[in-house]
Amino acid sequence: MDTVVHVPLGDRAYDVIIGQGLLPRAGALIAPLLARPRVAIITDETVAALHLPALQAGLGAAGIASSALALPAGEATKGWPQFARAVDWLLAERIERRDMVVALGGGVIGDLAGFAAAVLRRGVRFVQVPTSLLAQVDSSVGGKTGINSTHGKNLIGAFHQPSLVLADIDTLTTLSERDLIAGYGEVAKYGLLGDADFFQWLEGNTASIRARDPAALLQAVRRSVAMKAEIVVRDETEQGDRMLLNLGHTFCHALESATGYSDRLLHGEGVAIGCALAFDLSARLGLCPQEDPSRVAAHLAAMGAKVRLADIAGDLPDADALLDLMAQDKKVQDGRLTFILARRIGQAFVTRDVPRDVVRAVLAEALEARQDRRNPV
Numbered sequence: 001m002d003t004v005v006h007v008p009l010g011d012r013a014y015d016v017i018i019g020q021g022l023l024p025r026a027g028a029l030i031a032p033l034l035a036r037p038r039v040a041i042i043t044d045e046t047v048a049a050l051h052l053p054a055l056q057a058g059l060g061a062a063g064i065a066s067s068a069l070a071l072p073a074g075e076a077t078k079g080w081p082q083f084a085r086a087v088d089w090l091l092a093e094r095i096e097r098r099d100m101v102v103a104l105g106g107g108v109i110g111d112l113a114g115f116a117a118a119v120l121r122r123g124v125r126f127v128q129v130p131t132s133l134l135a136q137v138d139s140s141v142g143g144k145t146g147i148n149s150t151h152g153k154n155l156i157g158a159f160h161q162p163s164l165v166l167a168d169i170d171t172l173t174t175l176s177e178r179d180l181i182a183g184y185g186e187v188a189k190y191g192l193l194g195d196a197d198f199f200q201w202l203e204g205n206t207a208s209i210r211a212r213d214p215a216a217l218l219q220a221v222r223r224s225v226a227m228k229a230e231i232v233v234r235d236e237t238e239q240g241d242r243m244l245l246n247l248g249h250t251f252c253h254a255l256e257s258a259t260g261y262s263d264r265l266l267h268g269e270g271v272a273i274g275c276a277l278a279f280d281l282s283a284r285l286g287l288c289p290q291e292d293p294s295r296v297a298a299h300l301a302a303m304g305a306k307v308r309l310a311d312i313a314g315d316l317p318d319a320d321a322l323l324d325l326m327a328q329d330k331k332v333q334d335g336r337l338t339f340i341l342a343r344r345i346g347q348a349f350v351t352r353d354v355p356r357d358v359v360r361a362v363l364a365e366a367l368e369a370r371q372d373r374r375n376p377v
């Protein structure tokens with residue numbers, strides 16, 4: 001049974017359909033949106049091997065012709081060269097203003113294909129078909145599209161809402177354990193930032209989610225998407241409330257930068273560690289109950305997520321260097337860092353009022369604990 005989360009954004013409103021067996025039914029679901037029975041699919045080589053035949057068969061069953069471009073898999077694709085290739089390919093495919101681009105893949109493909117659609121002929125529509133947990137619960141919904149620059153991640157882009165999102169949870173069965181758990185960092189984030197009951201439900205369903213039980217995955221994705229939709233509708237272009245979705249991300253971006261955006265630390269892994277640090281910081285500032293950070297860490301660890309700096313392989317810079325990396329975050333305003341802190345689990349808020357010394361102390365303590373774990377006496 002499909003679940004539909006509607007994103008009511010006026011003339012840019014759309015549905016997020018969450019369910020099983022959506023790829024084989026994609027043609028029937030997309031057909032009502034098309035001006036002519038033809039779409040261009042952008043995907044990556046890994047996802048193409050796993051899911052492109054099912055999607056193309058599903059489109060074909062509804063009489064929709066499709067062509068596909070498979071880019072190399074991985075974060076390195078999300079830059080100017082592959083973006084230019086995608087846009088030129090869409091033009092060569094004669095994709096017109098009223099046509100539809102389909103993004104089949106994880107966050108890299110969704111962001112890049114969405115941005116290509118945003119600029120192609122000054123904007124064509126696109127459908128997100130997210131195949132990773134991270135993309136299903138976060139990046140495919142809300143219209144953030146873009147690519148990375150040598151100056152940082154996601155610095156080039158546009159807000160361009162999709163016309164439809166098809167989150168087929170069957171695609172999650174082909175994810176590696178590491179990718180599934182990394183995506184889970186974003187799921188836990190929703191409970192932590194705004195729904196204590198959901199967090200409690202996640203605590204009680206850790207084993208089913210890890211075992212990829214379809215009912216548990218469906219509920220986790222549905223609640224995450226519903227929360228994201230509510231926030232995006234309140235603040236589409238991130239002037240205020242949408243920043244709540246960045247819980248854990250100020251720490252995460254510094255750690256991703258310190259690890260060279262490599263597979264030493266996947267984005268979702270950094271989000272999980274960042275959420276744990278945000279609760280450590282909130283407790284140190286006396287904002288949230290002292291027991292909340294351990295509850296957060298215990299749940300993330302039960303899920304198999306990375307939780308502590310000790311979970312990151314290789315060297316890390318010291319607390320001051322990490323603070324400097326945080327200062328390059330794109331959420332810096334007038335030189336002041338934005339933090340998402342919490343009054344308790346399920347009650348996050350945005351603040352620019354965090355003394356640098358306290359952040360340094362939290363980082364220094366986390367780095368020290370890392371050393372202790374690596375060199376036990």
Ligand code: GLY
Pocket residue numbers: 138139141142144238242245246
């Ligand atoms: N990924 C955070 C947002 O969409 O705002």
